[in-house]
Structures are given as C-alpha cells and as structure tokens.
Amino acid sequence: MDTTAVIVTIVGLSLAGFVLWYFFFSARQTASAVSSSSGMQEVDITVKGGYSPDVIEVERGKPVQLHFYRDEENSCSEELLMPDFSIRRDLPAFQTTLVELLPKEAGRFEFTCGMGMLRGALVVK
Incomplete structure (x- = not known):
C-alpha cells in the first residue's frame, strides 16, 4: 500500500466515524411540552x-x-x-400537521420519517 492509499483509507474511516457519531451519538435538542x-x-x-x-418530553396520562x-x-x-x-x-x-396521542405508559418512543433516516423520540415521564 502506498501513501495515497493509506491517506484515502484514513480519511474514509474518519468520515464514516463522523457520520455514525452525527446520526447516533451527537447531542439532541430536547424540549418539554407546554400544557395549555x-x-x-x-x-x-x-x-x-x-x-x-x-x-420531546411529555407527561404520562x-x-x-x-x-x-x-x-x-x-x-x-x-x-x-x-x-x-x-x-x-x-x-x-x-404546512403544519397535527398529531394527537395519549401516552399511557412511561418510556422512550422513537419516531422517524418514512425512510427511517430522520429520527426523533417522545420521552414519556
């Protein structure tokens, strides 16, 4: 393996690591629901x-x-x-789409886009 192949391999592995970190381990923006x-x-x-x-953090029930x-x-x-x-x-x-639900049990409930690439979570306390 020559120097160019080593550099390309290192850069490729670094980019793959960044993508994994970004989608699965980076800090997420959390918001608590506001009660009307x-x-x-x-x-x-x-x-x-x-x-x-x-x-999104919400209360059970x-x-x-x-x-x-x-x-x-x-x-x-x-x-x-x-x-x-x-x-x-x-x-x-x-446009704005309303989604209504009643969380009956505590836990973390994932939501995604149709392709599973965009991810979020509803945390019920």
Whole structure:
C-alpha cells in the first residue's frame, strides 16, 4: 500500500466515524411540552433535514398534540411514522400537521420519517 492509499483509507474511516457519531451519538435538542389551559400538552416541531426539537418530553396520562411544520420539499421528510402509537401521517410541504396521542405508559418512543433516516423520540415521564 502506498501513501495515497493509506491517506484515502484514513480519511474514509474518519468520515464514516463522523457520520455514525452525527446520526447516533451527537447531542439532541430536547424540549418539554407546554400544557395549555385545556390540559393538552403541545409542542411545535420543525421538519427540515431532521426534527427540531428531536427529543420531546411529555407527561404520562395527559393528551399530547404535536405540531409538525414541514419547512422543505425533501421527499424523505414527507411521511411521519410513530409505530408505538400506530401513527402514520403524510406531512405536506410548508404546512403544519397535527398529531394527537395519549401516552399511557412511561418510556422512550422513537419516531422517524418514512425512510427511517430522520429520527426523533417522545420521552414519556
């Protein structure tokens, strides 16, 4: 192996490590739901290359309303899947889609885009 091959291999492995860190281990933006006067826990989530915030904390046993605003036309973000709550929603571009649910048990519940590339989590306490 010559010097060029060694450098290309090192750079390739470094980039692969960065991608793994970014998607699976980097710090996530966390938001707590705000309770309205009706007792509904509400959170605004922007969808643009990911979910922001991507970790949402809510209380168990209280209804939750998630407001997903899709601020892009990227085909990856056009669908939302929340398998633990049997929810599948189309997210039209430049519109807000409401998702309502009632978390009955504590835990961490993942949600993704239709392709599984964009990820977020609902943390029920």
